[in-house]
Amino acid sequence: MEVVIRPTTQSAVNLTAQLIADALRAKPDMVLGLATGRTMEAVYARLAEMYRKENLDFSLARSFNLDEYIGLGPENKNSYRYYMNTQLFDHINIDKRNTHLPDGLAEDVEAEGPRYEAEIDGAGGIDIQLLGIGRDGHIGFNEPLSSLSSRTRAKSLTPETYEQNAPLFDKPEDMPMRAFTMGVGTILDARRLILLATGAEKADILAQAVEGPVTSMISSTALQLHPNAIVIVDEEAGAKLTGRKYYDWIFAHEPKWAAYQNI
Numbered sequence: 001m002e003v004v005i006r007p008t009t010q011s012a013v014n015l016t017a018q019l020i021a022d023a024l025r026a027k028p029d030m031v032l033g034l035a036t037g038r039t040m041e042a043v044y045a046r047l048a049e050m051y052r053k054e055n056l057d058f059s060l061a062r063s064f065n066l067d068e069y070i071g072l073g074p075e076n077k078n079s080y081r082y083y084m085n086t087q088l089f090d091h092i093n094i095d096k097r098n099t100h101l102p103d104g105l106a107e108d109v110e111a112e113g114p115r116y117e118a119e120i121d122g123a124g125g126i127d128i129q130l131l132g133i134g135r136d137g138h139i140g141f142n143e144p145l146s147s148l149s150s151r152t153r154a155k156s157l158t159p160e161t162y163e164q165n166a167p168l169f170d171k172p173e174d175m176p177m178r179a180f181t182m183g184v185g186t187i188l189d190a191r192r193l194i195l196l197a198t199g200a201e202k203a204d205i206l207a208q209a210v211e212g213p214v215t216s217m218i219s220s221t222a223l224q225l226h227p228n229a230i231v232i233v234d235e236e237a238g239a240k241l242t243g244r245k246y247y248d249w250i251f252a253h254e255p256k257w258a259a260y261q262n263i
């Protein structure tokens with residue numbers, strides 16, 4: 001795992017978007033794993049800007065989102081399909097037929113996970129999976145005790161996640177209590193992971209995720225098991241990391257980071 005601490009939220013966001021843009025330019029039909037939530041809004045705004053101003057071409061790209069609320073259809077303003085359309089897909093030249101989320105209205109809840117996994121396999125697997133981190137340390141909606149080898153399935157959300165996300169609903173009580181989510185094992189199958197965390201409220205859990213013991217109680221600790229995982233944070237989210245001197249030293253000296261110093 002590598003950790004990159006950037007001085008501002010915007011530079012952490014820009015670095016995240018730049019890594020995705022560089023990968024897309026190298027492989028125009030790449031398979032992107034996408035996340036939703038507040039943190040990602042700025043990343044999608046930056047990617048849309050790169051499409052407009054830097055000819056970043058998404059026409060051949062394919063995407064799979066981590067999760068979707070059970071019971072919410074694409075027209076529902078709080079569904080993650082709606083979020084993705086309005087935050088990103090409507091602003092770039094991706095073909096929406098190549099964008100995938102679990103079907104929140106799937107009639108057969110048990111079958112939806114395996115169906116989604118088969119779609120990911122059919123696309124050749126995920127090249128880069130973008131991740132945020134929940135207050136309880138979840139990635140996707142892999143709440144505490146999610147098996148580190150779990151696959152896409154229905155998951156009940158924790159009260160903490162409920163508290164985190166219900167304010168985003170017009171009526172907080174409308175937030176579903178269950179969601180489909182890629183499993184931790186599904187996420188670990190991606191060829192590269194990029195987790196972005198910003199803001200002071202993520203500092204404690206981020207330090208546990210990166211420097212604490214691997215545990216199914218905090219699904220983001222599973223990133224430690226992945227051979228190609230990058231954690232990008234701003235100063236606030238990185239404030240509780242103890243190994244900072246080493247992380248900064250690598251970012252300053254590894255040749256592969258040379259082009260990214262002033263983003």
Ligand code: F6R
Nearest residue numbers: 035036037038039132133134140
């Ligand atoms: C949503 C997802 C979640 C969020 C996490 C952080 O697709 O994957 O794990 O990334 O809950 O959410 P924010 O960014 O709103 O703090």
